[in-house]
Amino acid sequence: xxxxxxxxxxxxxxxxxxxxxxxxxxxxxxxxxxxxxxxxxxxxxxxxxxxxxxxxxxxxxxxxxxxxxxxxxxxxxxxxxxxxxxxxxxxxxxxxxxxxxxxxxxxxxxxxxxxxxxxxxxxxxxxxxxxxxxxxxxxxxxxxxxxxxxxxxxxxxxxxxxxxxxxxxxxxxxxxxxxxxxxxxxxxxxxxxxxxxxxxxxxxxxxxxxxxxxxxxxxxxxxxxxxxxxxxxxxxxxxxxxxxxxxxxxxxxxxxxxxxxxxxxxxxxxxxxxxxxxxxxxxxxxxxxxxxxxxxxxxxxxxxxxxxxxxxxxxxxxxxxxxxxxxxxxxxxxxxxxxxxxxxxxxxxxxxxxxxxxxxxxxxxxxxxxxxxxxxxxxxxxxxxxxxxxx
Amino acid sequence: xxxxxxxxxxxxxxxxxxxxxxxxxxxxxxxxxxxxxxxxxxxxxxxxxxxxxxxxxxxxxxxxxxxxxxxxxxxxxxxxxxxxxxxxxxxxxxxxxxxxxxxxxxxxxxxxxxxxxxxxxxxxxxxxxxxxxxxxxxxxxxxxxxxxxxxxxxxxxxxxxxxxxxxxxxxxxxxxxxxxxxxxxxxxxxxxxxxxxxxxxxxxxxxxxxxxxxxxxxxxxxxxxxxxxxxxxxxxxxxxxxxxxxxxxxxxxxxxxxxxxxxxxxxxxxxxxxxxxxxxxxxxxxxxxxxxxxxxxxxxxxxxxxxxxxxxxxxxxxxxxxxxxxxxxxxxxxxxxxxxxxxxx
Numbered sequence: 001x002x003x004x005x006x007x008x009x010x011x012x013x014x015x016x017x018x019x020x021x022x023x024x025x026x027x028x029x030x031x032x033x034x035x036x037x038x039x040x041x042x043x044x045x046x047x048x049x050x051x052x053x054x055x056x057x058x059x060x061x062x063x064x065x066x067x068x069x070x071x072x073x074x075x076x077x078x079x080x081x082x083x084x085x086x087x088x089x090x091x092x093x094x095x096x097x098x099x100x101x102x103x104x105x106x107x108x109x110x111x112x113x114x115x116x117x118x119x120x121x122x123x124x125x126x127x128x129x130x131x132x133x134x135x136x137x138x139x140x141x142x143x144x145x146x147x148x149x150x151x152x153x154x155x156x157x158x159x160x161x162x163x164x165x166x167x168x169x170x171x172x173x174x175x176x177x178x179x180x181x182x183x184x185x186x187x188x189x190x191x192x193x194x195x196x197x198x199x200x201x202x203x204x205x206x207x208x209x210x211x212x213x214x215x216x217x218x219x220x221x222x223x224x225x226x227x228x229x230x231x232x233x234x235x236x237x238x239x240x241x242x243x244x245x246x247x248x249x250x251x252x253x254x255x256x257x258x259x260x261x262x263x264x265x266x267x268x269x270x271x272x273x274x275x276x277x278x279x280x281x282x283x284x285x286x287x288x289x290x291x292x293x294x295x296x297x298x299x300x301x302x303x304x305x306x307x308x309x310x311x312x313x314x315x316x317x318x319x320x321x322x323x324x325x326x327x328x329x330x331x332x333x334x335x336x337x338x339x340x341x342x343x344x345x346x347x348x349x350x351x352x353x354x355x356x357x358x359x360x361x362x363x364x365x366x367x368x369x370x371x372x373x374x375x376x377x378x379x380x381x382x383x384x385x386x387x388x389x390x391x
Numbered sequence: 392x393x394x395x396x397x398x399x400x401x402x403x404x405x406x407x408x409x410x411x412x413x414x415x416x417x418x419x420x421x422x423x424x425x426x427x428x429x430x431x432x433x434x435x436x437x438x439x440x441x442x443x444x445x446x447x448x449x450x451x452x453x454x455x456x457x458x459x460x461x462x463x464x465x466x467x468x469x470x471x472x473x474x475x476x477x478x479x480x481x482x483x484x485x486x487x488x489x490x491x492x493x494x495x496x497x498x499x500x501x502x503x504x505x506x507x508x509x510x511x512x513x514x515x516x517x518x519x520x521x522x523x524x525x526x527x528x529x530x531x532x533x534x535x536x537x538x539x540x541x542x543x544x545x546x547x548x549x550x551x552x553x554x555x556x557x558x559x560x561x562x563x564x565x566x567x568x569x570x571x572x573x574x575x576x577x578x579x580x581x582x583x584x585x586x587x588x589x590x591x592x593x594x595x596x597x598x599x600x601x602x603x604x605x606x607x608x609x610x611x612x613x614x615x616x617x618x619x620x621x622x623x624x625x626x627x628x629x630x631x632x633x634x635x636x637x638x639x640x641x642x643x644x645x646x647x648x649x650x651x652x653x654x655x656x657x658x659x660x661x662x663x664x665x666x667x668x669x670x671x672x673x674x675x676x677x678x679x680x681x682x683x684x685x686x687x688x689x690x691x692x693x694x695x696x697x698x699x700x701x702x703x704x705x706x707x708x709x710x711x712x713x714x715x716x717x718x719x720x721x722x723x724x725x726x727x728x729x730x731x732x733x734x735x736x
Contacts, residue, residue: 084412113639
């Protein structure tokens with residue numbers, strides 16, 4: 001009688017990014033899924049589906065004193081009602097407004113006890129309009145939609161140059177290195193790329209332990225935003241840049257000129273230089289460097305009580321700035337992995353498989369705003385009771 | 392008097408009534424009619440003494456939210472996601488009327504205990520309708536959607552709960568100024584409401600893990616933290632001293648007097664397997680029925696503590712429970728649209 005949780009995909013993206021076009025493609029594609037759609041606004045383009053529910057977005061704090069702990073009151077009712085008709089669908093897709101912060105939707109899935117048991121986040125899919133994103137790239141809403149994403153679709157790639165796309169990809173990677181970035185034209189994307197991601201599944205997180213290991217290896221040395229020299233220089237100010245006369249004499253040895261999104265004549269094909277110069281955008285200028293990812297990778301066993309205290313304090317003080325986090329931890333006197341993930345102050349955790357002969361390596365990733373890598377790493381290191389050497 | 396011996400239970404009737412999940416199930420005041428509504432919008436009525444299905448129709452193609460009987464007559468109302476209320480008079484050959492209340496889902500339709508007015512709640516809008524189905528009064532909340540509404544037992548006023556606020560509205564009466572409203576700030580989001588039978592307290596089941604109590608004038612308030620978040624249902628027992636709440640996998644029985652004094656005050660019936668989906672209390676004998684979503688039905692009585700009397704299992708799950716007014720029958724709705732009537736002796 002027990003049924004698996006229903007996967008939920010959250011589709012975000014600024015107005016005009018192509019959400020409704022993609023939504024209709026999803027609904028008409030041959031994927032064998034019966035999808036219930038919750039849309040926030042009646043779009044100009046009709047949705048070709050019989051189970052479409054219109055939501056009146058209502059966000060409110062969860063009354064625990066934390067302003068970032070917000071949920072969608074309308075979604076609680078709609079989802080609870082939908083679950084009573086679960087024979088009619090096997091997948092839920094929530095389309096957000098262009099300006100929506102995905103956090104209240106994610107927290108709604110975790111907050112309500114019934115919903116938590118019956119639904120599971122499959123993915124946050126964010127559509128980016130490559131042509132018009134530059135106007136909004138530094139907006140909080142865009143940064144949040146990118147930071148929360150599991151899959152990012154760079155749409156309308158025919159309207160910009162390859163260099164612009166590359167530059168955009170790098171900037172997005174700087175905010176959220178764990179998201180899968182795909183280039184799309186008119187929302188054409190394989191359904192396999194956006195379905196069955198299992199973002200909210202702790203089991204799936206454990207299955208992807210090697211990916212987390214690689215990611216935290218990169219991020220534990222330095223945050224991606226800091227380490228992507230062509231976009232997020234730390235040694236010199238971007239205010240000195242001017243295009244197209246970018247002065248590379250100021251760059252350090254780590255400057256990867258060929259990865260620049262800047263207009264470099266040498267990087268463009270003959271005859272198209274001027275046009276490209278006009279169309280290229282320096283996303284490092286537009287990027288709000290405060291939004292970034294931080295990874296921690298440390299061997300040893302964690303004191304569970306200290307971990308709880310640390311997380312409580314951390315989330316109380318910085319929960320608003322921590323958009324998403326995930327990790328696999330080694331807990332002292334416990335042979336099993338502790339798998340966890342969270343959104344702002346909402347945490348979900350479960351005991352994973354036994355460590356066995358594998359190295360008990362703690363791996364954590366934080367995506368958020370104004371994160372202090374040194375502070376987080378040092379504080380986490382203090383939780384370790386039995387430091388071990390790397391293999 | 393509470394039941395002390397284990398009851399004898401047998402299936403009195405079993406109806407394949409609706410096409411989908413039974414979302415609401417109610418007996419008429421005289422116990423002659425049993426109405427059920429499905430999540431798909433269908434409404435069906437059983438003439439119980441004749442054991443006949445006398446009405447079956449889809450009232451709200453987008454989905455149904457609730458049904459309610461007039462407290463004295465055979466008038467049945469249903470509220471749906473199409474923003475409409477459908478009214479059916481069974482005494483008059485099942486003649487129907489329809490009122491369009493709102494663009495939003497009509498979450499609730501409720502007759503006042505005297506049967507003079509019915510109230511609809513849709514989005515941020517409350518509307519009061521008279522017996523001729525004419526709009527008597529309307530209230531619009533500017534800020535948040537209404538999560539639940541409940542009439543106070545005397546029937547002259549009702550309470551609407553939303554995010555961090557309860558508002559008590561009085562209905563129009565002679566010699567009293569209309570549009571009298573009292574706003575009570577609360578530190579939580581109301582999810583479900585239950586005024587006590589003596590009207591001394593309003594209990595608020597919250598979206599978080601709290602049961603909140605306030606006097607109707609807001610002068611005295613206290614909160615009780617429960618083990619699970621999101622309180623789904625709150626019912627006062629007739630003694631006005633105990634309240635039952637379901638949240639997550641728990642049924643919680645609270646001694647309100649002890650809760651007020653900040654003393655240990657509640658007992659939890661925890662179901663290991665699935666969320667507590669429904670709860671119903673006999674009006675007089677106070678036999679408590681509860682069910683989980685997997686179909687486990689429990690009957691309990693409250694002496695000094697909750698005493699289990701019986702446990703039964705209904706195949707393919709339970710979605711709703713409703714005691715007949717004479718307390719002899721327990722109607723059980725299922726997720727696949729069946730309605731089973733159990734005789735309890």
